[in-house]
Amino acid sequence: MRRSTRLADTTAGALAGLASIRRLTTGRRTGARPPGSWEVVTVDRPPGEVLPGGRWPEPLRRLAPAIQVEIRQAPGGRGTELAARIRPGATLPGLAAHLAGDDPGRVVRTALWQAKQLTETGEVLRADRSRTDRGPAG
Amino acid sequence: MRALCWTDTGQIAVRQVPDPELRNGHDAIVRVRQSATCGGDLPLLAGRAPYLADGDVLGHEFLGEVVTVGPQVRRHRVGDRVVVSSTVACGSCWQCRSGAPWCCDNGNPAPEASELAYGHPVPGAFGRPTATGGFAGGHAEYVRVPYADVGAYRIPDQVSDDRALFAADAAPAGWLAAELGGVRTGSVVAVWGAGAVGQLTARAAGMLGADRVIVIDPRDDRLRMARRHTDAETIDPRHADVPAELRERTGGRGPDVCVEAVGPAWDGRPRSLADRFTDAAERPPAVRESVHVCRKGGTVVVLGEYAGYVDTFPLGAVGAKGLRVRGVRQHGARHVPTLLERMARDELRTEHLATHRLPLEEGARGYALFRDRRDGCVRAVFSPDLPPAG
Numbered sequence: 001m002r003r004s005t006r007l008a009d010t011t012a013g014a015l016a017g018l019a020s021i022r023r024l025t026t027g028r029r030t031g032a033r034p035p036g037s038w039e040v041v042t043v044d045r046p047p048g049e050v051l052p053g054g055r056w057p058e059p060l061r062r063l064a065p066a067i068q069v070e071i072r073q074a075p076g077g078r079g080t081e082l083a084a085r086i087r088p089g090a091t092l093p094g095l096a097a098h099l100a101g102d103d104p105g106r107v108v109r110t111a112l113w114q115a116k117q118l119t120e121t122g123e124v125l126r127a128d129r130s131r132t133d134r135g136p137a138g
Numbered sequence: 139m140r141a142l143c144w145t146d147t148g149q150i151a152v153r154q155v156p157d158p159e160l161r162n163g164h165d166a167i168v169r170v171r172q173s174a175t176c177g178g179d180l181p182l183l184a185g186r187a188p189y190l191a192d193g194d195v196l197g198h199e200f201l202g203e204v205v206t207v208g209p210q211v212r213r214h215r216v217g218d219r220v221v222v223s224s225t226v227a228c229g230s231c232w233q234c235r236s237g238a239p240w241c242c243d244n245g246n247p248a249p250e251a252s253e254l255a256y257g258h259p260v261p262g263a264f265g266r267p268t269a270t271g272g273f274a275g276g277h278a279e280y281v282r283v284p285y286a287d288v289g290a291y292r293i294p295d296q297v298s299d300d301r302a303l304f305a306a307d308a309a310p311a312g313w314l315a316a317e318l319g320g321v322r323t324g325s326v327v328a329v330w331g332a333g334a335v336g337q338l339t340a341r342a343a344g345m346l347g348a349d350r351v352i353v354i355d356p357r358d359d360r361l362r363m364a365r366r367h368t369d370a371e372t373i374d375p376r377h378a379d380v381p382a383e384l385r386e387r388t389g390g391r392g393p394d395v396c397v398e399a400v401g402p403a404w405d406g407r408p409r410s411l412a413d414r415f416t417d418a419a420e421r422p423p424a425v426r427e428s429v430h431v432c433r434k435g436g437t438v439v440v441l442g443e444y445a446g447y448v449d450t451f452p453l454g455a456v457g458a459k460g461l462r463v464r465g466v467r468q469h470g471a472r473h474v475p476t477l478l479e480r481m482a483r484d485e486l487r488t489e490h491l492a493t494h495r496l497p498l499e500e501g502a503r504g505y506a507l508f509r510d511r512r513d514g515c516v517r518a519v520f521s522p523d524l525p526p527a528g
Contacts, residue, residue, distance in 0.1 A: 041243075044232035078232050106250065113259075117244045120230045121285070122210070125262075126161040127247040127272050128282060 039109040041116045044079040059114035066090040084108050141195040141278035142501035147185030150502050158282035163210035166286035172303050173200035173276040175508040175518045177401040178443035189267035198224035198264040199306040200276025213287040220290040223470025224307035226262030229288035239471040246271045279522045291474045294482040304488035309477050311468040312338030315439045318464040319395035323347035330424035331399035332360035334491040340368040359514040381431045392433035400424040401442035429455050437462040491517050497524035
Protein backbone atom coordinates (compact mmCIF):
# COMPACT_ATOMS: atom_id res chain seq x y z
CA MET A 1 0.00 0.00 0.00
CA ARG A 2 1.36 3.39 -0.95
CA ARG A 3 1.98 5.99 1.66
CA SER A 4 1.54 9.60 0.58
CA THR A 5 2.82 12.46 2.71
CA ARG A 6 1.11 15.79 2.35
CA LEU A 7 3.21 18.78 3.21
CA ALA A 8 1.93 21.97 1.76
CA ASP A 9 -1.47 21.50 0.30
CA THR A 10 -5.01 20.44 1.06
CA THR A 11 -5.99 16.81 0.74
CA ALA A 12 -7.96 17.54 -2.38
CA GLY A 13 -5.05 19.45 -3.79
CA ALA A 14 -2.72 16.60 -3.00
CA LEU A 15 -4.92 14.15 -4.84
CA ALA A 16 -5.05 16.48 -7.79
CA GLY A 17 -1.28 16.70 -7.59
CA LEU A 18 -0.86 12.97 -7.70
CA ALA A 19 -3.10 12.82 -10.73
CA SER A 20 -0.81 15.38 -12.33
CA ILE A 21 2.17 13.22 -11.48
CA ARG A 22 0.57 10.29 -13.24
CA ARG A 23 -0.12 12.41 -16.28
CA LEU A 24 3.46 13.56 -16.26
CA THR A 25 4.75 10.04 -16.47
CA THR A 26 2.72 9.32 -19.56
CA GLY A 27 2.61 12.72 -21.17
CA ARG A 28 4.76 14.41 -23.73
CA ARG A 29 8.02 15.74 -22.30
CA THR A 30 9.18 18.39 -24.68
CA GLY A 31 9.60 22.08 -24.07
CA ALA A 32 7.67 24.23 -21.62
CA ARG A 33 4.76 22.73 -19.73
CA PRO A 34 1.59 24.49 -18.59
CA PRO A 35 1.85 26.61 -15.43
CA GLY A 36 0.97 24.59 -12.35
CA SER A 37 2.26 21.29 -13.74
CA TRP A 38 4.03 19.01 -11.31
CA GLU A 39 7.67 18.14 -11.86
CA VAL A 40 8.84 14.92 -10.23
CA VAL A 41 12.04 13.03 -9.52
CA THR A 42 12.57 9.76 -7.67
CA VAL A 43 15.07 9.90 -4.85
CA ASP A 44 16.65 6.62 -3.80
CA ARG A 45 16.13 7.27 -0.11
CA PRO A 46 13.20 6.80 2.31
CA PRO A 47 10.82 9.75 2.75
CA GLY A 48 12.31 10.60 6.14
CA GLU A 49 15.68 11.26 4.52
CA VAL A 50 14.26 13.19 1.58
CA LEU A 51 12.43 15.69 3.80
CA PRO A 52 13.91 15.15 7.27
CA GLY A 53 11.59 16.65 9.85
CA GLY A 54 9.52 18.08 7.00
CA ARG A 55 12.36 20.41 5.98
CA TRP A 56 12.88 20.98 2.29
CA PRO A 57 16.39 20.54 0.91
CA GLU A 58 18.19 23.78 0.11
CA PRO A 59 17.65 23.79 -3.68
CA LEU A 60 13.89 23.75 -3.08
CA ARG A 61 13.94 26.13 -0.09
CA ARG A 62 15.34 28.80 -2.39
CA LEU A 63 12.07 28.71 -4.34
CA ALA A 64 9.78 28.94 -1.32
CA PRO A 65 7.09 30.16 -0.86
CA ALA A 66 6.34 30.09 -4.57
CA ILE A 67 6.22 26.31 -4.82
CA GLN A 68 4.37 23.37 -3.35
CA VAL A 69 6.23 20.18 -2.50
CA GLU A 70 4.92 16.65 -2.00
CA ILE A 71 6.44 13.26 -1.52
CA ARG A 72 5.21 9.71 -1.69
CA GLN A 73 6.82 6.32 -1.53
CA ALA A 74 8.06 5.01 -4.88
CA PRO A 75 7.11 1.51 -5.97
CA GLY A 76 9.52 -1.40 -5.98
CA GLY A 77 11.76 -0.14 -3.20
CA ARG A 78 13.01 2.75 -5.34
CA GLY A 79 12.78 5.31 -2.58
CA THR A 80 10.65 8.43 -2.66
CA GLU A 81 8.90 10.35 -5.40
CA LEU A 82 9.59 14.04 -4.79
CA ALA A 83 7.24 16.42 -6.58
CA ALA A 84 7.11 20.19 -6.80
CA ARG A 85 5.13 22.79 -8.71
CA ILE A 86 4.70 26.51 -8.74
CA ARG A 87 1.66 27.57 -6.74
CA PRO A 88 -1.09 28.96 -8.97
CA GLY A 89 -0.51 32.66 -9.40
CA ALA A 90 2.82 32.62 -7.56
CA THR A 91 6.02 34.17 -8.89
CA LEU A 92 9.44 32.66 -8.42
CA PRO A 93 11.65 34.74 -6.14
CA GLY A 94 14.76 36.72 -7.04
CA LEU A 95 17.26 35.20 -9.39
CA ALA A 96 15.09 32.16 -10.01
CA ALA A 97 12.44 34.39 -11.59
CA HIS A 98 15.09 35.94 -13.81
CA LEU A 99 16.39 32.53 -14.89
CA ALA A 100 12.98 31.04 -15.44
CA GLY A 101 12.20 33.04 -18.54
CA ASP A 102 9.09 31.66 -20.15
CA ASP A 103 9.50 28.21 -18.59
CA PRO A 104 9.32 28.41 -14.77
CA GLY A 105 8.86 24.64 -14.67
CA ARG A 106 12.43 24.24 -15.84
CA VAL A 107 13.71 26.03 -12.74
CA VAL A 108 11.61 23.75 -10.55
CA ARG A 109 12.90 20.71 -12.40
CA THR A 110 16.52 21.79 -11.98
CA ALA A 111 15.94 22.37 -8.26
CA LEU A 112 14.45 18.88 -7.98
CA TRP A 113 17.46 17.31 -9.73
CA GLN A 114 19.77 19.18 -7.39
CA ALA A 115 17.74 18.16 -4.33
CA LYS A 116 17.98 14.55 -5.48
CA GLN A 117 21.75 14.83 -5.99
CA LEU A 118 22.19 16.44 -2.60
CA THR A 119 20.18 13.75 -0.82
CA GLU A 120 21.77 10.83 -2.63
CA THR A 121 25.40 11.93 -2.85
CA GLY A 122 25.76 14.71 -0.27
CA GLU A 123 26.64 17.33 -2.86
CA VAL A 124 25.33 19.08 -5.94
CA LEU A 125 27.61 18.15 -8.80
CA ARG A 126 29.24 21.19 -10.33
CA ALA A 127 30.31 21.38 -13.94
CA ASP A 128 33.88 22.11 -14.88
CA ARG A 129 34.41 25.83 -15.08
CA SER A 130 33.46 27.00 -18.55
CA ARG A 131 35.88 28.79 -20.78
CA THR A 132 34.08 32.05 -20.16
CA ASP A 133 34.26 31.93 -16.35
CA ARG A 134 37.70 30.44 -15.91
CA GLY A 135 39.54 33.11 -17.87
CA PRO A 136 42.67 32.67 -19.91
CA ALA A 137 45.31 30.06 -19.18
CA GLY A 138 47.64 31.08 -16.45
CA MET B 139 48.44 23.09 -18.92
CA ARG B 140 48.48 21.67 -22.42
CA ALA B 141 45.31 20.04 -23.78
CA LEU B 142 44.01 18.75 -27.09
CA CYS B 143 41.00 20.90 -27.89
CA TRP B 144 38.26 20.81 -30.48
CA THR B 145 38.45 24.13 -32.30
CA ASP B 146 36.15 23.81 -35.32
CA THR B 147 34.60 21.22 -37.62
CA GLY B 148 37.35 18.73 -38.38
CA GLN B 149 39.89 20.82 -36.50
CA ILE B 150 41.70 20.04 -33.25
CA ALA B 151 44.78 21.60 -31.73
CA VAL B 152 46.89 21.54 -28.60
CA ARG B 153 46.35 24.71 -26.58
CA GLN B 154 47.29 26.14 -23.24
CA VAL B 155 44.20 25.99 -21.01
CA PRO B 156 43.72 26.62 -17.26
CA ASP B 157 44.52 23.74 -14.93
CA PRO B 158 41.48 21.87 -13.60
CA GLU B 159 40.45 22.51 -10.01
CA LEU B 160 38.51 20.67 -7.32
CA ARG B 161 34.85 21.66 -7.69
CA ASN B 162 33.23 19.12 -5.36
CA GLY B 163 34.30 17.25 -2.26
CA HIS B 164 34.36 13.91 -4.08
CA ASP B 165 36.67 15.19 -6.85
CA ALA B 166 40.25 14.18 -7.52
CA ILE B 167 42.75 15.67 -9.95
CA VAL B 168 44.66 13.14 -12.03
CA ARG B 169 47.89 13.81 -13.89
CA VAL B 170 47.45 12.02 -17.21
CA ARG B 171 50.06 9.52 -18.35
CA GLN B 172 48.23 8.11 -21.36
CA SER B 173 45.00 8.74 -23.26
CA ALA B 174 43.54 6.97 -26.28
CA THR B 175 41.45 7.84 -29.30
CA CYS B 176 38.01 6.23 -29.61
CA GLY B 177 35.51 5.89 -32.45
CA GLY B 178 33.00 7.73 -30.31
CA ASP B 179 35.16 10.83 -30.65
CA LEU B 180 34.93 10.97 -34.43
CA PRO B 181 31.45 12.50 -34.65
CA LEU B 182 32.67 15.14 -32.19
CA LEU B 183 35.66 15.92 -34.35
CA ALA B 184 33.36 16.25 -37.32
CA GLY B 185 31.30 18.80 -35.41
CA ARG B 186 28.19 16.61 -35.26
CA ALA B 187 27.71 16.85 -31.48
CA PRO B 188 25.33 19.59 -30.30
CA TYR B 189 26.75 22.03 -27.76
CA LEU B 190 30.39 21.22 -28.61
CA ALA B 191 32.32 24.47 -28.41
CA ASP B 192 35.66 25.89 -29.43
CA GLY B 193 38.15 24.95 -26.72
CA ASP B 194 36.43 21.82 -25.37
CA VAL B 195 39.05 19.28 -24.27
CA LEU B 196 38.57 15.86 -25.88
CA GLY B 197 39.33 12.31 -24.79
CA HIS B 198 37.45 9.88 -22.56
CA GLU B 199 39.93 7.01 -22.22
CA PHE B 200 42.83 7.84 -19.95
CA LEU B 201 44.88 6.85 -16.95
CA GLY B 202 47.35 8.61 -14.74
CA GLU B 203 48.39 9.46 -11.22
CA VAL B 204 46.30 11.10 -8.50
CA VAL B 205 47.81 14.46 -7.57
CA THR B 206 45.01 16.05 -5.50
CA VAL B 207 41.98 14.66 -3.68
CA GLY B 208 38.90 16.41 -2.33
CA PRO B 209 37.92 16.14 1.35
CA GLN B 210 35.27 13.49 0.70
CA VAL B 211 37.51 11.12 -1.27
CA ARG B 212 38.11 7.96 0.76
CA ARG B 213 39.53 5.34 -1.58
CA HIS B 214 42.37 7.27 -3.20
CA ARG B 215 45.52 8.98 -2.09
CA VAL B 216 48.00 11.24 -3.83
CA GLY B 217 50.33 9.06 -5.88
CA ASP B 218 47.82 6.32 -6.71
CA ARG B 219 48.13 5.03 -10.28
CA VAL B 220 44.55 4.93 -11.55
CA VAL B 221 42.54 4.24 -14.66
CA VAL B 222 39.41 6.39 -14.92
CA SER B 223 36.11 5.12 -16.22
CA SER B 224 34.92 7.17 -19.19
CA THR B 225 31.52 7.55 -17.50
CA VAL B 226 30.87 9.88 -14.58
CA ALA B 227 28.67 7.99 -12.13
CA CYS B 228 27.82 8.79 -8.51
CA GLY B 229 27.62 5.28 -7.08
CA SER B 230 24.75 6.31 -4.81
CA CYS B 231 21.58 6.49 -6.90
CA TRP B 232 19.21 3.60 -7.58
CA GLN B 233 20.69 2.99 -11.04
CA CYS B 234 24.25 2.82 -9.75
CA ARG B 235 23.29 0.66 -6.81
CA SER B 236 21.42 -1.64 -9.20
CA GLY B 237 24.61 -2.23 -11.17
CA ALA B 238 23.90 0.14 -14.05
CA PRO B 239 26.25 3.11 -13.54
CA TRP B 240 25.96 4.14 -17.19
CA CYS B 241 22.35 4.97 -16.30
CA CYS B 242 23.45 7.05 -13.28
CA ASP B 243 20.99 9.80 -12.35
CA ASN B 244 23.52 12.17 -10.83
CA GLY B 245 26.59 12.16 -13.06
CA ASN B 246 25.50 15.08 -15.18
CA PRO B 247 25.44 18.62 -13.77
CA ALA B 248 23.31 19.82 -16.68
CA PRO B 249 20.68 17.11 -17.17
CA GLU B 250 18.18 19.28 -19.00
CA ALA B 251 19.61 18.94 -22.52
CA SER B 252 19.76 15.17 -22.63
CA GLU B 253 16.44 14.88 -20.85
CA LEU B 254 14.86 16.79 -23.70
CA ALA B 255 16.80 14.85 -26.33
CA TYR B 256 16.38 11.34 -24.96
CA GLY B 257 13.53 11.54 -22.48
CA HIS B 258 15.88 11.10 -19.52
CA PRO B 259 19.17 12.64 -18.54
CA VAL B 260 22.23 10.64 -19.52
CA PRO B 261 25.21 10.62 -17.19
CA GLY B 262 28.32 12.62 -17.68
CA ALA B 263 31.32 11.49 -19.66
CA PHE B 264 34.77 12.98 -20.09
CA GLY B 265 35.64 14.92 -23.20
CA ARG B 266 32.04 15.48 -24.18
CA PRO B 267 29.85 18.57 -24.68
CA THR B 268 27.53 20.09 -22.12
CA ALA B 269 24.68 17.68 -22.81
CA THR B 270 26.90 14.90 -21.48
CA GLY B 271 28.11 16.86 -18.51
CA GLY B 272 30.66 19.09 -20.17
CA PHE B 273 33.58 17.50 -18.31
CA ALA B 274 36.96 18.23 -19.83
CA GLY B 275 38.62 15.18 -21.34
CA GLY B 276 41.79 13.20 -20.86
CA HIS B 277 43.81 14.44 -23.82
CA ALA B 278 45.49 16.84 -21.43
CA GLU B 279 48.09 17.03 -18.72
CA TYR B 280 45.53 17.01 -15.90
CA VAL B 281 41.87 16.04 -15.50
CA ARG B 282 39.28 16.68 -12.81
CA VAL B 283 37.58 13.37 -11.87
CA PRO B 284 34.19 13.84 -10.15
CA TYR B 285 33.08 11.08 -7.74
CA ALA B 286 36.66 9.79 -7.78
CA ASP B 287 35.90 6.96 -5.36
CA VAL B 288 33.48 5.57 -7.95
CA GLY B 289 35.15 6.46 -11.24
CA ALA B 290 38.87 5.97 -10.62
CA TYR B 291 40.38 2.52 -10.06
CA ARG B 292 43.78 1.73 -8.63
CA ILE B 293 45.79 -0.28 -11.15
CA PRO B 294 47.35 -3.49 -9.82
CA ASP B 295 51.15 -3.31 -9.78
CA GLN B 296 51.51 -6.14 -12.28
CA VAL B 297 49.35 -4.38 -14.90
CA SER B 298 51.20 -1.97 -17.17
CA ASP B 299 49.85 1.41 -18.23
CA ASP B 300 49.75 0.13 -21.79
CA ARG B 301 47.34 -2.62 -20.78
CA ALA B 302 45.29 -0.82 -18.13
CA LEU B 303 44.46 2.08 -20.45
CA PHE B 304 41.80 0.00 -22.21
CA ALA B 305 40.00 -0.66 -18.92
CA ALA B 306 38.75 2.93 -19.12
CA ASP B 307 36.19 2.25 -21.80
CA ALA B 308 36.87 -0.25 -24.61
CA ALA B 309 37.20 -3.36 -22.44
CA PRO B 310 34.16 -2.73 -20.23
CA ALA B 311 32.12 -1.80 -23.31
CA GLY B 312 33.02 -5.07 -25.00
CA TRP B 313 32.38 -7.03 -21.83
CA LEU B 314 28.97 -5.45 -21.36
CA ALA B 315 28.04 -6.16 -24.98
CA ALA B 316 28.79 -9.85 -24.49
CA GLU B 317 26.98 -9.88 -21.15
CA LEU B 318 23.84 -8.13 -22.44
CA GLY B 319 23.90 -10.38 -25.48
CA GLY B 320 23.48 -13.29 -23.10
CA VAL B 321 26.63 -15.01 -24.37
CA ARG B 322 27.12 -18.35 -22.66
CA THR B 323 28.71 -21.73 -23.28
CA GLY B 324 27.94 -22.82 -26.82
CA SER B 325 26.86 -19.42 -28.13
CA VAL B 326 27.69 -18.34 -31.66
CA VAL B 327 28.56 -14.66 -31.72
CA ALA B 328 29.11 -12.33 -34.68
CA VAL B 329 30.84 -8.99 -34.18
CA TRP B 330 30.81 -6.27 -36.83
CA GLY B 331 33.98 -4.20 -36.52
CA ALA B 332 37.50 -5.29 -35.57
CA GLY B 333 38.57 -2.10 -33.89
CA ALA B 334 39.53 -2.12 -30.24
CA VAL B 335 35.96 -2.43 -28.98
CA GLY B 336 35.08 -5.12 -31.52
CA GLN B 337 38.16 -7.15 -30.64
CA LEU B 338 37.52 -6.82 -26.93
CA THR B 339 33.90 -7.85 -27.47
CA ALA B 340 35.13 -10.95 -29.31
CA ARG B 341 37.56 -11.69 -26.48
CA ALA B 342 34.83 -11.23 -23.87
CA ALA B 343 32.53 -13.56 -25.78
CA GLY B 344 35.25 -16.19 -25.83
CA MET B 345 35.88 -15.79 -22.11
CA LEU B 346 32.16 -16.18 -21.41
CA GLY B 347 32.16 -19.52 -23.22
CA ALA B 348 31.10 -18.79 -26.79
CA ASP B 349 31.63 -21.75 -29.08
CA ARG B 350 32.31 -19.63 -32.17
CA VAL B 351 33.09 -15.97 -32.51
CA ILE B 352 33.10 -14.44 -35.98
CA VAL B 353 34.47 -10.95 -36.58
CA ILE B 354 33.56 -8.97 -39.70
CA ASP B 355 35.73 -6.10 -40.95
CA PRO B 356 37.03 -4.85 -44.32
CA ARG B 357 40.61 -4.28 -43.08
CA ASP B 358 43.24 -7.02 -43.45
CA ASP B 359 45.39 -5.72 -40.61
CA ARG B 360 42.50 -5.65 -38.17
CA LEU B 361 41.29 -9.10 -39.18
CA ARG B 362 44.78 -10.51 -38.65
CA MET B 363 44.92 -8.88 -35.25
CA ALA B 364 41.51 -10.28 -34.31
CA ARG B 365 42.51 -13.81 -35.32
CA ARG B 366 45.76 -13.57 -33.41
CA HIS B 367 44.48 -12.03 -30.19
CA THR B 368 40.90 -13.24 -29.84
CA ASP B 369 40.76 -16.73 -31.40
CA ALA B 370 37.94 -15.43 -33.58
CA GLU B 371 37.14 -16.48 -37.12
CA THR B 372 36.90 -13.61 -39.55
CA ILE B 373 34.95 -12.50 -42.60
CA ASP B 374 36.10 -9.79 -44.99
CA PRO B 375 32.99 -8.21 -46.54
CA ARG B 376 35.04 -7.13 -49.57
CA HIS B 377 35.38 -10.76 -50.58
CA ALA B 378 32.30 -12.44 -49.11
CA ASP B 379 28.55 -12.09 -48.91
CA VAL B 380 28.36 -11.63 -45.15
CA PRO B 381 24.75 -12.83 -44.56
CA ALA B 382 25.27 -15.89 -46.77
CA GLU B 383 28.59 -16.65 -45.11
CA LEU B 384 27.09 -16.36 -41.63
CA ARG B 385 24.16 -18.58 -42.57
CA GLU B 386 26.58 -21.21 -43.81
CA ARG B 387 28.80 -21.03 -40.73
CA THR B 388 25.85 -21.28 -38.35
CA GLY B 389 23.99 -24.19 -39.94
CA GLY B 390 21.38 -21.85 -41.36
CA ARG B 391 20.31 -20.63 -37.89
CA GLY B 392 22.16 -17.33 -37.76
CA PRO B 393 24.31 -16.16 -34.86
CA ASP B 394 22.74 -16.20 -31.40
CA VAL B 395 24.24 -12.81 -30.62
CA CYS B 396 25.11 -10.08 -33.12
CA VAL B 397 27.15 -7.12 -31.91
CA GLU B 398 27.48 -3.97 -33.95
CA ALA B 399 30.81 -2.39 -32.97
CA VAL B 400 31.30 -0.17 -35.99
CA GLY B 401 29.66 3.10 -35.06
CA PRO B 402 29.01 6.06 -37.27
CA ALA B 403 32.68 6.87 -37.92
CA TRP B 404 31.43 9.99 -39.60
CA ASP B 405 33.86 12.29 -41.36
CA GLY B 406 31.49 15.22 -41.63
CA ARG B 407 30.89 15.01 -45.36
CA PRO B 408 27.41 14.10 -46.64
CA ARG B 409 27.78 10.88 -48.60
CA SER B 410 24.69 11.19 -50.72
CA LEU B 411 22.00 13.57 -51.79
CA ALA B 412 19.75 11.93 -49.20
CA ASP B 413 22.11 13.03 -46.45
CA ARG B 414 21.41 16.62 -47.34
CA PHE B 415 17.68 16.14 -47.02
CA THR B 416 17.65 14.03 -43.85
CA ASP B 417 19.96 16.14 -41.73
CA ALA B 418 22.50 13.38 -42.19
CA ALA B 419 20.55 10.90 -40.07
CA GLU B 420 22.52 7.70 -39.66
CA ARG B 421 21.74 4.68 -41.81
CA PRO B 422 23.97 2.19 -40.05
CA PRO B 423 24.56 -0.72 -42.46
CA ALA B 424 26.05 -3.02 -39.83
CA VAL B 425 23.01 -2.62 -37.57
CA ARG B 426 20.71 -3.45 -40.45
CA GLU B 427 22.77 -6.45 -41.47
CA SER B 428 22.98 -7.78 -37.92
CA VAL B 429 19.18 -7.59 -37.55
CA HIS B 430 18.72 -9.52 -40.79
CA VAL B 431 21.18 -12.31 -40.03
CA CYS B 432 20.58 -12.77 -36.29
CA ARG B 433 18.84 -16.02 -35.45
CA LYS B 434 15.15 -15.93 -34.54
CA GLY B 435 14.85 -15.03 -30.87
CA GLY B 436 18.46 -13.88 -30.80
CA THR B 437 19.95 -10.67 -29.50
CA VAL B 438 21.34 -7.69 -31.38
CA VAL B 439 23.61 -5.42 -29.37
CA VAL B 440 24.26 -1.91 -30.66
CA LEU B 441 27.63 -0.71 -29.39
CA GLY B 442 28.14 1.99 -32.00
CA GLU B 443 27.78 5.44 -30.53
CA TYR B 444 24.90 7.00 -32.43
CA ALA B 445 23.94 10.41 -31.18
CA GLY B 446 20.55 10.89 -32.76
CA TYR B 447 18.30 9.20 -35.27
CA VAL B 448 18.71 6.41 -37.80
CA ASP B 449 16.86 5.82 -41.04
CA THR B 450 15.72 2.59 -42.65
CA PHE B 451 15.97 0.53 -39.49
CA PRO B 452 14.46 -2.93 -40.16
CA LEU B 453 11.91 -2.83 -37.36
CA GLY B 454 9.76 -5.40 -39.14
CA ALA B 455 12.46 -8.03 -38.79
CA VAL B 456 12.80 -7.25 -35.07
CA GLY B 457 9.16 -8.13 -34.50
CA ALA B 458 8.88 -10.95 -37.02
CA LYS B 459 11.93 -12.73 -35.59
CA GLY B 460 11.33 -11.93 -31.94
CA LEU B 461 14.71 -10.27 -31.54
CA ARG B 462 16.00 -8.48 -28.50
CA VAL B 463 17.81 -5.24 -29.29
CA ARG B 464 20.06 -3.91 -26.56
CA GLY B 465 21.77 -0.56 -26.37
CA VAL B 466 25.13 -0.36 -24.67
CA ARG B 467 27.72 2.10 -23.49
CA GLN B 468 29.62 0.71 -20.54
CA HIS B 469 29.00 0.12 -16.83
CA GLY B 470 32.46 1.00 -15.58
CA ALA B 471 31.91 0.56 -11.87
CA ARG B 472 30.47 -2.90 -12.43
CA HIS B 473 33.23 -4.26 -14.65
CA VAL B 474 36.47 -2.28 -14.38
CA PRO B 475 37.70 -3.88 -11.12
CA THR B 476 37.19 -7.42 -12.40
CA LEU B 477 38.68 -6.57 -15.79
CA LEU B 478 41.78 -5.21 -14.06
CA GLU B 479 42.01 -8.48 -12.13
CA ARG B 480 41.77 -10.41 -15.40
CA MET B 481 44.50 -8.20 -16.83
CA ALA B 482 46.66 -8.91 -13.78
CA ARG B 483 46.16 -12.64 -14.32
CA ASP B 484 47.15 -12.21 -17.98
CA GLU B 485 43.75 -13.45 -19.13
CA LEU B 486 43.01 -10.18 -20.86
CA ARG B 487 45.71 -8.50 -22.93
CA THR B 488 45.03 -5.23 -24.66
CA GLU B 489 48.35 -3.50 -25.29
CA HIS B 490 48.49 -4.63 -28.94
CA LEU B 491 45.58 -2.29 -29.65
CA ALA B 492 47.76 0.75 -29.06
CA THR B 493 49.28 0.74 -32.51
CA HIS B 494 50.51 4.33 -32.47
CA ARG B 495 52.10 6.18 -29.56
CA LEU B 496 52.43 9.90 -29.95
CA PRO B 497 53.11 13.01 -27.90
CA LEU B 498 50.05 15.10 -27.12
CA GLU B 499 51.28 17.71 -29.61
CA GLU B 500 50.66 15.22 -32.42
CA GLY B 501 47.03 14.73 -31.45
CA ALA B 502 45.68 15.99 -34.76
CA ARG B 503 47.92 13.61 -36.70
CA GLY B 504 46.97 10.74 -34.38
CA TYR B 505 43.26 11.35 -34.89
CA ALA B 506 43.73 11.58 -38.66
CA LEU B 507 45.53 8.23 -38.66
CA PHE B 508 42.82 6.73 -36.49
CA ARG B 509 39.91 8.18 -38.45
CA ASP B 510 41.25 7.02 -41.81
CA ARG B 511 42.61 3.67 -40.45
CA ARG B 512 45.89 4.56 -42.10
CA ASP B 513 49.17 2.85 -41.33
CA GLY B 514 47.38 0.01 -39.52
CA CYS B 515 46.08 2.36 -36.86
CA VAL B 516 43.69 0.72 -34.40
CA ARG B 517 44.18 3.20 -31.56
CA ALA B 518 46.44 6.22 -31.23
CA VAL B 519 47.68 6.71 -27.68
CA PHE B 520 48.87 10.12 -26.55
CA SER B 521 51.20 10.88 -23.71
CA PRO B 522 51.78 14.39 -22.38
CA ASP B 523 55.16 13.18 -21.13
CA LEU B 524 56.51 12.28 -24.57
CA PRO B 525 58.58 15.13 -26.01
CA PRO B 526 57.17 16.70 -29.18
CA ALA B 527 58.82 15.42 -32.34
CA GLY B 528 61.46 17.62 -33.89
